[in-house]
Amino acid sequence: MASRLAGKRLIVVGAASGIGLAVARALVAEGGKVVIADIAEDGGRRAAESMGEHARFVRCDVSDEASVRAMIEAATEWLGGLDGLVNNAGLQRAGPIETFAATQWDALMAVNVRGVFLATKYAIPHLVASGRGSIVNTASLAGKRGGPGIAAYAASKGAVMAFTTASALELARRNVRVNSVCPGFVDTPFNQPAIDFMGGRKAQKDLVKIMVPLGRQSTPEEIAPLYVFLMSDESSYVTAQALSIDGGVSN
Numbered sequence: 001m002a003s004r005l006a007g008k009r010l011i012v013v014g015a016a017s018g019i020g021l022a023v024a025r026a027l028v029a030e031g032g033k034v035v036i037a038d039i040a041e042d043g044g045r046r047a048a049e050s051m052g053e054h055a056r057f058v059r060c061d062v063s064d065e066a067s068v069r070a071m072i073e074a075a076t077e078w079l080g081g082l083d084g085l086v087n088n089a090g091l092q093r094a095g096p097i098e099t100f101a102a103t104q105w106d107a108l109m110a111v112n113v114r115g116v117f118l119a120t121k122y123a124i125p126h127l128v129a130s131g132r133g134s135i136v137n138t139a140s141l142a143g144k145r146g147g148p149g150i151a152a153y154a155a156s157k158g159a160v161m162a163f164t165t166a167s168a169l170e171l172a173r174r175n176v177r178v179n180s181v182c183p184g185f186v187d188t189p190f191n192q193p194a195i196d197f198m199g200g201r202k203a204q205k206d207l208v209k210i211m212v213p214l215g216r217q218s219t220p221e222e223i224a225p226l227y228v229f230l231m232s233d234e235s236s237y238v239t240a241q242a243l244s245i246d247g248g249v250s251n
Helices: 018-029 041-050 065-079 102-130 141-145 151-174 189-198 201-211 220-231
Strands: 009-013 033-038 055-059 084-087 133-138 176-183 242-245
Touching (some): 009 018, 018 220, 033 065, 041 055, 055 065, 084 102, 133 151, 133 220, 141 176, 176 220
Parallel strands (some): 084 133, 133 176, 176 242
16 A cells, blocks of 8 residues: 555645646545645535545635635644645636736736745644645746746746745745646646647647657646655655656756
């Protein structure tokens, strides 16, 4: 029986689908006890039920401070404490800068940046109390190099990377590690706005073949093991890192 995360009490924010769902499943498979936090109630409940007694769903709107605070309280009560937090909730929007609505910019920042800050803020006391805390923030290849049509999204993920570094340095002496994962092209519906901007799936596949040395997108299941590593004691000396998992684009 897998036990790399035996005894670990974990929260995955944004785990009703996509990368977050794959991560939550991988954490449970490795022995973790996981709270799935998401605004999507139906998907979140189905996800938790599919993982059995070691997972539970808690609704959370990451842009709302009261909702995040309540989620952390409910999650830590059920878990009996907290050893790890995955900030994966995200929003994707695409479009030219000159026609991109300010309301869309604000929505991206509210979910992708504010949400990471709020969950981190309320999780810190519990992670410090555990004596072995780990936070993993989902950033993106876009946060490292951007691209046409995704300026707002890239800005939000760049902010996540900067927040990761600063919070890692702030929390290091309290034995809480903070890292970010930067996926490249991942085959998930989350990226549909960017795919539409590129001109559709065929155009995206053609771009992937040109840009990605491995010549293909990844699946969420290929991304999840990196989160398992960062949640485990195997990564006890890893902090303040932005780890790329993008098929060789970042080289």
